[in-house]
Amino acid sequence: MMEVEEGNFDEAYDVYACMQCGKCTGSCAVSLRSDLNIRELMRIAILNKNEDLEKHEEIWDCTSCGICTVRCPRDLKPAEVIIGMRSSLVEGGTIPVTVRDALESVGTNNNPWGRPKSKRAEWLEDLDVKVKNISEGEEAEYLLYIGCTASYDPRIQSVSRAAINVLTKLGVDFGILGEEEPCCGSEPRMMGETGLFEMLVEDNLTLFDEFGISKIITLSPHAYNTFVNDYPECAKRLKEDDVEIPDIELEVKHYTQFLEELIDDGRLDGEMMNEFSGTVIYHDPCYLGKRNNIFEPPRKILNIIPGARCIEFDRREDRSLCCEGGGGRMWAEGTGTGERNAIIRVNDANQDGANVIAVACPFCLSTLEDAHVTAGYEETMRVMDIFEILDEVLK
Amino acid sequence: MDVIVCVKKVPDTAEADVSVDAGGREINKERLTFAINEWDNYAVEEAIRLKEEDEGTVTVVTVGGKDKEDILRRSLAMGADKAIRVDMEDPEDSFVLANVLCTLIKDQKFDLVFFGAQSGDFNSGVTGAMVARMLGISHAAMVNGVEVLDGSIKASRELEGGLNEIYEIKLPALFTIQTGINEPRYVSISGIRKARKKPLDVMTPEDVGVTEVKPMLSLEKMYLPPPGKIAEIIGGSPEEAAAKLASLLKEKGAF
Ligand code: SF4
Ligand code: SF4
Numbered sequence: 001m002m003e004v005e006e007g008n009f010d011e012a013y014d015v016y017a018c019m020q021c022g023k024c025t026g027s028c029a030v031s032l033r034s035d036l037n038i039r040e041l042m043r044i045a046i047l048n049k050n051e052d053l054e055k056h057e058e059i060w061d062c063t064s065c066g067i068c069t070v071r072c073p074r075d076l077k078p079a080e081v082i083i084g085m086r087s088s089l090v091e092g093g094t095i096p097v098t099v100r101d102a103l104e105s106v107g108t109n110n111n112p113w114g115r116p117k118s119k120r121a122e123w124l125e126d127l128d129v130k131v132k133n134i135s136e137g138e139e140a141e142y143l144l145y146i147g148c149t150a151s152y153d154p155r156i157q158s159v160s161r162a163a164i165n166v167l168t169k170l171g172v173d174f175g176i177l178g179e180e181e182p183c184c185g186s187e188p189r190m191m192g193e194t195g196l197f198e199m200l201v202e203d204n205l206t207l208f209d210e211f212g213i214s215k216i217i218t219l220s221p222h223a224y225n226t227f228v229n230d231y232p233e234c235a236k237r238l239k240e241d242d243v244e245i246p247d248i249e250l251e252v253k254h255y256t257q258f259l260e261e262l263i264d265d266g267r268l269d270g271e272m273m274n275e276f277s278g279t280v281i282y283h284d285p286c287y288l289g290k291r292n293n294i295f296e297p298p299r300k301i302l303n304i305i306p307g308a309r310c311i312e313f314d315r316r317e318d319r320s321l322c323c324e325g326g327g328g329r330m331w332a333e334g335t336g337t338g339e340r341n342a343i344i345r346v347n348d349a350n351q352d353g354a355n356v357i358a359v360a361c362p363f364c365l366s367t368l369e370d371a372h373v374t375a376g377y378e379e380t381m382r383v384m385d386i387f388e389i390l391d392e393v394l395k
Numbered sequence: 396m397d398v399i400v401c402v403k404k405v406p407d408t409a410e411a412d413v414s415v416d417a418g419g420r421e422i423n424k425e426r427l428t429f430a431i432n433e434w435d436n437y438a439v440e441e442a443i444r445l446k447e448e449d450e451g452t453v454t455v456v457t458v459g460g461k462d463k464e465d466i467l468r469r470s471l472a473m474g475a476d477k478a479i480r481v482d483m484e485d486p487e488d489s490f491v492l493a494n495v496l497c498t499l500i501k502d503q504k505f506d507l508v509f510f511g512a513q514s515g516d517f518n519s520g521v522t523g524a525m526v527a528r529m530l531g532i533s534h535a536a537m538v539n540g541v542e543v544l545d546g547s548i549k550a551s552r553e554l555e556g557g558l559n560e561i562y563e564i565k566l567p568a569l570f571t572i573q574t575g576i577n578e579p580r581y582v583s584i585s586g587i588r589k590a591r592k593k594p595l596d597v598m599t600p601e602d603v604g605v606t607e608v609k610p611m612l613s614l615e616k617m618y619l620p621p622p623g624k625i626a627e628i629i630g631g632s633p634e635e636a637a638a639k640l641a642s643l644l645k646e647k648g649a650f
Contacts, residue, residue, distance in 0.1 A: 090581060090583050091583050091585065091586060092580075093473070093580030093581045093582065093583070093586075094580060094581075095581050097578060099581075100579075100580075100581040103581060104430075104581070107584070108407065108428045108429075108430050109407075109428055115410060116407065116410050116411045116426075116427075116428065117426075117428060118411060118412065118426040118427075119410070119411075193583060193584065194585065195583050195584030195585030195586075195587075195588065196583070196584045198584075199584055
């Protein structure tokens with residue numbers, strides 16, 4: 001990732017290696033329902049015709065699911081080229097108003113939701129257990145990184161509370177950062193705000209260092225992905241530019257990976273749970289699956305739940321259908337017409353006979369929850385984060 | 396067209412819990428976030444658009460301590476050419492502020508002065524009009540559209556009840572700008588970094604030549620309005636609250 005000045009797409013993304021085969025467009029999560037044609041955008045990049053990018057409103061349709069990058073036979077990174085294009089739009093200042101407001105809010109409130117920083121920990125109020133707050137000097141082995149969406153969105157806050165309950169019951173030594181928790185920067189980066197992302201990396205690594213945090217469990221695959229894949233690269237680049245960054249090695253796990261380890265260590269098993277009744281279908285989030293090849297841990301957890309009948313989507317693992325919640329799409333409606341992927345997904349789940357869709361990502365929860373209501377499954381189906389299911393069954 | 400835009404940094408109180416401090420004349424500021432006044436942001440954008448359409452300069456001005464400089468840097472990154480900060484404590488009232496600004500502006504070269512129509516802290520909406528009066532130039536308040544003509548300018552003003560009126564005004568003039576006149580651009584972090592090279596002058600009130608004036612208003616006491624007697628806050632989950640609201644409305648004969 002780097003800032004793209006006019007005419008250096010080649011240097012940044014090696015676009016001349018593109019052979020215009022179209023595999024990227026063929027696999028794109030949204031090309032069926034939007035004008036987004038990633039092959040065409042690659043061609044624009046090759047020809048350096050990036051001066052008219054404002055006209056390509058569909059650049060904001062990309063969910064940054066990453067499947068185009070996975071499928072490209074030339075090992076190019078078309079998903080990153082889109083970020084580069086967004087980045088030049090961001091620098092020019094003409095971006096969708098909703099994206100502008102989200103980015104400005106990260107700058108002032110440390111979250112893209114336009115909500116005050118002082119209310120970031122409000123979700124804790126309905127909680128019975130006491131949680132350590134690392135920012136208040138309490139020590140803990142792990143930081144549970146909640147993230148902006150699970151801090152502010154009323155539906156997703158329930159996942160944060162479930163996480164606290166579950167980890168507490170399992171005797172994990174963890175803490176949170178409460179109001180001091182920063183935005184991880186994943187969404188700003190995907191929206192092309194490179195400078196803001198760099199600033200967050202610098203600030204956040206300094207903050208983690210200050211509080212002695214080295215082990216992190218994330219609720220969101222997006223935070224996981226950015227801590228694991230983007231932070232080290234960005235920190236290296238900043239250091240080369242003589243920015244002072246603390247030398248800390250972060251050990252970051254998505255919570256499903258962490259719980260899988262507890263299962264392997266015999267600290268979490270079906271005996272500890274009450275019977276769950278339901279047919280559960282697991283929806284792979286792009287940022288765990290396609291982007292990080294994490295397919296097993298969530299399935300392993302669901303499989304030990306007594307009474308849960310686990311079934312699979314036809315389109316699963318690295319072919320999982322993107323819910324369209326990532327890549328800044330929470331703040332950009334997109335040009336697409338036709339059925340939303342999330343609606344297709346809940347219909348598929350219904351057809352497969354599921355009455356619980358299990359997710360492991362706040363954005364998937366938000367989009368699928370909405371879709372299952374819109375599609376009329378409110379009475380017959382539940383969309384639940386795996387943490388919520390565990391919170392319900394753990395004795 | 397040379398435009399001077401006066402900007403102010405204000406707390407974001409839209410959703411924050413606002414409380415009054417022990418002294419009873421100030422709100423507690425520690426947990427609030429501060430940013431450029433929303434109306435001023437539209438004013439800066441409008442000035443930059445005028446410059447981009449034609450030519451000229453944009454100067455942004457604020458009064459206050461060093462912590463106010465970030466809104467100037469941001470405006471420079473948006474496209475303003477120059478910034479001035481008058482280094483002093485926050486003025487006691489709009490009249491004192493208007494006096495400082497007028498003294499500063501009268502020695503600058505300008506065709507237009509822009510203010511936000513009001514500021515999100517006290518929402519008085521008077522500073523711009525006072526400065527126009529002190530400078531002895533024409534002014535229009537709540538301007539939601541401008542068009543440059545030869546030697547004059549057309550300004551449309553928003554009136555009550557959805558009406559608009561259009562004036563042709565001789566330059567120099569002062570407008571207070573209403574939100575919605577444009578769509579302010581995004582200012583990126585790297586844009587702000589790059590704008591560090593642009594000039595930001597810090598002047599003391601003595602440099603400016605400010606003579607002391609007495610405030611016209613003094614704040615006696617600040618307090619949260621006591622809850623009204625008939626107001627009732629409905630608590631509980633969304634379902635419970637909705638059910639309760641429905642039964643209340645029925646009870647009061649709303650349907
Ligand atoms: S898949 Fe790769 S090589 Fe093929 S068109 Fe897309 S970017 Fe180019
Ligand atoms: S990242 Fe996903 S949505 Fe974006 S262009 Fe690639 S395949 Fe399409």
